[in-house]
Amino acid sequence: xxxxxxxxxxxxxxxxxxxxxxxxxxxxxxxxxxxxxxxxxxxxxxxxxxxxxxxxxxxxxxxxxxxxxxxxxxxxxxxxxxxxxxxxxxxxxxxxxxxxxxxxxxxxxxxxxxxxxxxxxxxxxxxxxxxxxxxxxxxxxxxxxxxxxxxxxxxxxxxxxxxxxxxxxxxxxxxxxxxxxxxxxxxxxxxxxxxxxxxxxxxxxxxxxxxxxxxxxxxxxxxxxxxxxxxxxxxxxxxxxxxxxxxxxxxxxxxxxxxxxxxxxxxxxxxxxxxxxxxxxxxxxxxxxxxxxxxxxxxxxxxxxxxxxxxxxxxxxxxxxxx
DNA sequence: AAATAGAGCAACCGCCACTGG
DNA sequence: CCCAGTGGCGGTTGCTCTATT
Numbered sequence: 001x002x003x004x005x006x007x008x009x010x011x012x013x014x015x016x017x018x019x020x021x022x023x024x025x026x027x028x029x030x031x032x033x034x035x036x037x038x039x040x041x042x043x044x045x046x047x048x049x050x051x052x053x054x055x056x057x058x059x060x061x062x063x064x065x066x067x068x069x070x071x072x073x074x075x076x077x078x079x080x081x082x083x084x085x086x087x088x089x090x091x092x093x094x095x096x097x098x099x100x101x102x103x104x105x106x107x108x109x110x111x112x113x114x115x116x117x118x119x120x121x122x123x124x125x126x127x128x129x130x131x132x133x134x135x136x137x138x139x140x141x142x143x144x145x146x147x148x149x150x151x152x153x154x155x156x157x158x159x160x161x162x163x164x165x166x167x168x169x170x171x172x173x174x175x176x177x178x179x180x181x182x183x184x185x186x187x188x189x190x191x192x193x194x195x196x197x198x199x200x201x202x203x204x205x206x207x208x209x210x211x212x213x214x215x216x217x218x219x220x221x222x223x224x225x226x227x228x229x230x231x232x233x234x235x236x237x238x239x240x241x242x243x244x245x246x247x248x249x250x251x252x253x254x255x256x257x258x259x260x261x262x263x264x265x266x267x268x269x270x271x272x273x274x275x276x277x278x279x280x281x282x283x284x285x286x287x288x289x290x291x292x293x294x295x296x297x298x299x300x301x302x303x304x305x306x307x308x309x310x311x312x313x314x315x316x317x318x319x320x321x322x323x
Numbered sequence: 324a325a326a327t328a329g330a331g332c333a334a335c336c337g338c339c340a341c342t343g344g
Numbered sequence: 345c346c347c348a349g350t351g352g353c354g355g356t357t358g359c360t361c362t363a364t365t
């Protein structure tokens with residue numbers, strides 16, 4: 001009752017990959033009708049195709065439509081998909097409306113073949129966007145691995161920050177973006193120093209309590225790309241500073257800045273005790289690089305001192321004390 | 324060079340929501 | 345309100361290509 005048998009069940013209707021000839025027939029038929037399709041069910045007959053109407057619709061919407069964008073997904077698109085998925089779940093068609101020229105099927109496939117695996121490698125549940133328990137995480141962030149991979153601490157925190165993409169968390173993630181990439185990179189400590197330079201730049205522009213961790217000769221090691229980012233980072237924060245005009249120690253936001261400062265100290269400690277391995281036994285995979293890739297280019301930066309009520313920094317520091 | 328495994332993606336299937344008679 | 349017809353969506357399959365053994 002209710003549903004009529006689909007024409008697809010007709011044994012005579014062709015299935016499987018479309019031929020060029022069939023594509024051409026379908027495109028020409030739709031063009032002939034001004035790009036409009038009255039009834040998909042009736043289309044195959046009027047177009048002279050031995051296909052199910054559903055199959056025709058799918059072929060048109062997912063492949064033949066003239067406004068479809070081809071090629072690899074950009075980082076920007078990937079970030080958007082992750083953000084939208086965090087809020088919408090597997091609503092592929094809704095997500096697709098936010099990505100011009102991309103189909104729901106394409107996004108779904110990209111999610112399942114790329115993003116999903118990437119998140120799993122990062123220790124993030126692709127369904128809930130929450131950090132996976134250590135025993136379920138591909139990173140296996142158990143006590144032993146943490147002892148051998150001190151950057152895992154920051155990394156786990158970064159992964160956890162993906163769980164909700166509100167502004168405060170994005171800001172946290174963004175500072176981590178500044179801090180993390182070098183840890184897993186071949187540039188090792190000098191890269192981390194570069195990231196600390198970003199934190200310092202923030203300090204210099206805001207008057208916060210981030211200690212100056214860099215010596216002049218260390219600054220000379222910095223990579224140009226990082227310097228550019230540092231500059232932008234500082235500029236953005238200057239704007240924020242001018243808007244908020246809240247620099248006085250003793251205010252409620254001051255404590256949060258102190259927490260951030262302590263994070264920088266923790267990172268500095270990593271820099272002095274840990275040299276990034278060359279030819280890591282874990283292969284070329286770098287959690288830091290992947291995470292950074294998800295967040296670049298930097299999003300607009302909220303005031304660092306807005307973090308006061310957040311437990312994020314506190315948890316990082318508590319974890320670091322446990323090591 | 325052949326076999327096998329894995330990744331990527333187009334296409335299919337079944338269910339559901341909407342619409343009009 | 346009911347029901348048939350249809351379009352659309354999300355999950356899944358299976359084919360093809362590439363990398364690895």
